[in-house]
Amino acid sequence: MRRWPLGSRFGCFAIVKSRWRLFATVVAGLALGGAILTGLVVPQQTNREESGARLRESPGAGALFGWLGGFRALAADLLWLRMYAGWERRDLPGTQTLIRAVVAVDPRPAYFWINGARILAYDQPVWRIEAEGGFEAVPTERRRVIEVEQARLALRLLEEARGLRASTAAMWTEQANIELNKLGDIAAAAASFRRAWEQPAGPYYAARIYGELLRRLDRHREAYEWLCSLYPKLPPDDEAADAPLVLARIRELERMLAVPPAAAFRSGR
Amino acid sequence: MTTVPFSLTRVGLIAAVTLREAVRQKLVAGLALIACGFVLGVRALRDFNFGAPELKFIADFGDGVIAGFGAVLTIVLLAQLFFGELESRTALTLLAKPVWRSEFLLGKFCGVVAVVVVFCVLLTATLSVVLWQRESALRVEGFATLPAGVGFDPGALWVAAWLHIVRLTVLAAGMMLVACIAQTQLYAIIVGFSGFVVCHLQHVAQGVYSRAGSSAMAWVATLIGWMFPDFHLFTLEAGGAWTFEGVARLTVYGAGYAALALGLAVWVFRHREI
Amino acid sequence: MTGGTKPAVELRALTKDFVVGLKDLRLRAVDQLSLRVECGEVFGLLGPNGSGKSTTIKLVLGLLRPSAGESEIFGVSSSRVEARAQVGYLPESPNFQRFLSGRELVSFYGRICGLAGVRLKSRVEQVLGWAGLTEAADRRVGTYSKGMLQRVGLAQALVHDPQLVILDEPTAGVDPLGAAAMADLIRQLKARGKTVVITSHLLAQVEDVCDRVAILDRGRLLLCAEVASLGNRAVASSPESLDENDRAELARWLSARGKSPGAVVAAQSRLDRIFIDEVRKNRSDSGSGSA
Numbered sequence: 001m002r003r004w005p006l007g008s009r010f011g012c013f014a015i016v017k018s019r020w021r022l023f024a025t026v027v028a029g030l031a032l033g034g035a036i037l038t039g040l041v042v043p044q045q046t047n048r049e050e051s052g053a054r055l056r057e058s059p060g061a062g063a064l065f066g067w068l069g070g071f072r073a074l075a076a077d078l079l080w081l082r083m084y085a086g087w088e089r090r091d092l093p094g095t096q097t098l099i100r101a102v103v104a105v106d107p108r109p110a111y112f113w114i115n116g117a118r119i120l121a122y123d124q125p126v127w128r129i130e131a132e133g134g135f136e137a138v139p140t141e142r143r144r145v146i147e148v149e150q151a152r153l154a155l156r157l158l159e160e161a162r163g164l165r166a167s168t169a170a171m172w173t174e175q176a177n178i179e180l181n182k183l184g185d186i187a188a189a190a191a192s193f194r195r196a197w198e199q200p201a202g203p204y205y206a207a208r209i210y211g212e213l214l215r216r217l218d219r220h221r222e223a224y225e226w227l228c229s230l231y232p233k234l235p236p237d238d239e240a241a242d243a244p245l246v247l248a249r250i251r252e253l254e255r256m257l258a259v260p261p262a263a264a265f266r267s268g269r
Numbered sequence: 270m271t272t273v274p275f276s277l278t279r280v281g282l283i284a285a286v287t288l289r290e291a292v293r294q295k296l297v298a299g300l301a302l303i304a305c306g307f308v309l310g311v312r313a314l315r316d317f318n319f320g321a322p323e324l325k326f327i328a329d330f331g332d333g334v335i336a337g338f339g340a341v342l343t344i345v346l347l348a349q350l351f352f353g354e355l356e357s358r359t360a361l362t363l364l365a366k367p368v369w370r371s372e373f374l375l376g377k378f379c380g381v382v383a384v385v386v387v388f389c390v391l392l393t394a395t396l397s398v399v400l401w402q403r404e405s406a407l408r409v410e411g412f413a414t415l416p417a418g419v420g421f422d423p424g425a426l427w428v429a430a431w432l433h434i435v436r437l438t439v440l441a442a443g444m445m446l447v448a449c450i451a452q453t454q455l456y457a458i459i460v461g462f463s464g465f466v467v468c469h470l471q472h473v474a475q476g477v478y479s480r481a482g483s484s485a486m487a488w489v490a491t492l493i494g495w496m497f498p499d500f501h502l503f504t505l506e507a508g509g510a511w512t513f514e515g516v517a518r519l520t521v522y523g524a525g526y527a528a529l530a531l532g533l534a535v536w537v538f539r540h541r542e543i
Numbered sequence: 544m545t546g547g548t549k550p551a552v553e554l555r556a557l558t559k560d561f562v563v564g565l566k567d568l569r570l571r572a573v574d575q576l577s578l579r580v581e582c583g584e585v586f587g588l589l590g591p592n593g594s595g596k597s598t599t600i601k602l603v604l605g606l607l608r609p610s611a612g613e614s615e616i617f618g619v620s621s622s623r624v625e626a627r628a629q630v631g632y633l634p635e636s637p638n639f640q641r642f643l644s645g646r647e648l649v650s651f652y653g654r655i656c657g658l659a660g661v662r663l664k665s666r667v668e669q670v671l672g673w674a675g676l677t678e679a680a681d682r683r684v685g686t687y688s689k690g691m692l693q694r695v696g697l698a699q700a701l702v703h704d705p706q707l708v709i710l711d712e713p714t715a716g717v718d719p720l721g722a723a724a725m726a727d728l729i730r731q732l733k734a735r736g737k738t739v740v741i742t743s744h745l746l747a748q749v750e751d752v753c754d755r756v757a758i759l760d761r762g763r764l765l766l767c768a769e770v771a772s773l774g775n776r777a778v779a780s781s782p783e784s785l786d787e788n789d790r791a792e793l794a795r796w797l798s799a800r801g802k803s804p805g806a807v808v809a810a811q812s813r814l815d816r817i818f819i820d821e822v823r824k825n826r827s828d829s830g831s832g833s834a
Binding site for chain 1: 322325326330332336337446450469492494495496497498499504506516522524526529530532533536537538
């Protein structure tokens with residue numbers, strides 16, 4: 001073997017330099033090409049900050065695993081299965097924690113938000129009441145407090161969903177049902193049903209119920225005008241649209257409002 | 270002097286031999302069988318009685334299997350084929366022919382991508398059958414109308430398969446670059462898996478670093494964001510919401526990164542001593 | 544491109560250094576090597592293990608980049624792909640894709656070199672016949688013996704009818720019959736106007752077929768000469784070189800001492816003897832001159 005002195009053409013600096021030159025070229029090439037590709041082709045991610053925040057909130061290593069790209073849907077499903085097992089055991093804190101973990105790992109599916117809200121609003125009040133002695137033993141006021149607490153938890157969850165993903169008619173409908181059935185807040189429920197109807201593919205019954213709730217709020221004129229504008233949009237042969245029921249409501253409101261026959265709504269069918 | 274231009278025919282020949290060699294490897298058959306087993310085994314979810322959402326779980330599980338096993342297959346197979354060729358010196362005989370080094374690399378790359386395509390198609394077909402069977406059973410059980418975005422959408426399934434193929438092609442190209450630089454197979458596999466994790470997690474890191482407030486960290490994050498493709502982008506929205514434009518953009522994005530990595534791999538390999 | 548005044552292989556001050564670790568150590572495997580291989584000759588590149596023969600071959604084939612100097616094949620720089628279009632190469636202890644049959648393997652390399660269709664098919668059968676592998680052609684290469692691997696390696700090297708054939712240790716690990724068959728094949732190639740370069744350290748096998756040899760040691764060229772001129776060194780001192788009267792007197796002298804006339808055999812200066820002498824001389828010079 002021959003030794004070459006340091007600093008000569010064949011010294012160690014030349015060897016190290018050539019290796020580093022190779023790495024530098026590769027890094028520069030990837031960075032430059034990647035910058036062009038990312039800027040030209042991919043729309044900016046708008047919720048990266050929120051994603052980072054949610055990661056910090058999520059419990060456990062499952063969240064980290066869940067963020068691994070396409071695996072997060074799978075991780076969320078697996079966490080949901082774990083939550084389901086806890087639901088069967090009526091594990092209240094565990095279920096709540098895992099619901100939050102699931103939506104943190106994968107906020108995209110509406111299914112998790114809706115069913116999570118349902119569990120919080122409908123199932124967990126029953127668990128709490130039964131844990132405190134049952135429906136016979138727990139006073140009505142205490143039951144009411146529990147139901148309102150749980151309903152607000154559920155509504156907060158649905159509100160969070162709107163910050164992380166696009167709203168759907170099903171999510172607004174769920175919110176409306178909770179506001180109506182658990183909080184007894186007819187005005188809020190009416191507004192939520194209207195929002196549900198306004199979503200893409202909003203269900204006909206949401207619009208119908210909005211009209212009904214306006215009636216309950218004694219806003220009869222508003223309800224009449226709403227249902228008259230709704231009726232022409234309802235397909236006559238669609239059972240879910242229930243056009244005959246809407247027409248019957250219109251006629252009831254005409255009697256209530258003493259609308260003269262000449263000015264009565266013409267169905268045109 | 271007779272010129273020897275770059276030839277896609279030679280690339281295809283090398284790819285064909287690479288594909289034949291790959292399918293004979295126990296690794297490929299083993300991974301494909303285990304992955305199929307997982308996909309078929311997910312039918313056990315019916316015990317949970319979810320009803321219609323069970324289809325979402327089955328699809329997600331199958332998707333995760335394709336992504337996970339596909340990544341393992343891509344990284345390990347490419348490293349094995351590349352270093353196996355160098356260590357057994359079959360590369361010597363081939364490169365002593367009038368073959369461009371880039372033809373050799375591209376041939377190897379195309380052979381591995383062919384295996385990946387077959388793998389993704391096979392598993393997606395298996396998943397399709399499982400979903401179709403389960404959906405039929407659910408309809409019989411009374412779920413006559415499945416909620417929107419929960420039923421079996423074959424279009425979304427095959428679009429997801431296409432995105433898997435694009436992502437794994439990018440991974441293969443990156444792995445080829447790593448293999449050209451690395452001196453040993455083990456080192457290449459470790460670096461390959463590390464790069465895979467970076468590609469998957471970098472959208473999280475971007476979000477965290479952008480809130481860090483340190484310009485140095487933000488610059489580092491930006492550099493990493495440019496160097497590594499964001500694999501998070503290649504996942505379909507839940508419920509199968511996809512657009513042709515979106516898929517086309519992602520395909521161009523993936524093809525761009527693959528071409529970039531392969532171009533650098535060819536440059537590095539030109540300087541590598543066989 | 545081939546023939547004419549351009550040599551088959553020309554090396555000019557070819558040098559190759561390998562990096563050893565990260566310290567300031569480099570191994571000089573080929574040191575200022577200059578030689579020419581003319582068209583149509585059989586050229587032996589000889590040397591002990593580690594002398595730089597295989598490295599030289601890789602530099603000629605463009606598989607390695609020289610640290611200094613130049614290498615050309617038929618006037619084309621070795622770094623160009625075109626230079627290898629007329630080269631057939633059999634590596635030392637060849638390895639091939641085990642899952643291919645012999646026919647598929649040779650056909651694959653033939654297609655790589657641009658053969659196709661009927662020409663490819665006929666050429667494949669022809670070279671398999673030369674290599675004695677026609678019957679085993681449909682068996683997988685993974686089932687071949689060492690000798691068969693060598694022969695299928697030869698077949699893939701010749702399938703595209705190259706003008707220059709480079710054989711790296713073609714008889715290593717091969718039995719005497721195989722070695723003799725290899726020598727016959729080399730003579731046939733020469734008869735057809737091909738240029739053959741052989742590297743070997745088994746000199747006895749090589750000296751019968753080579754026209755010229757070069758001896759390397761530690762990357763340096765020690766000797767480059769025609770084989771015939773090397774063998775003549777010893778001829779002058781053999782009994783056969785004496786005239787009739789001197790031979791008769793020698794026979795009488797031996798008989799008077801009870802020895803048979805055939806007892807005297809000239810110690811022929813065979814190639815291996817020359818080789819050993821040159822290498823030892825080089826090493827003792829290096830040893831005495833080293834710092």
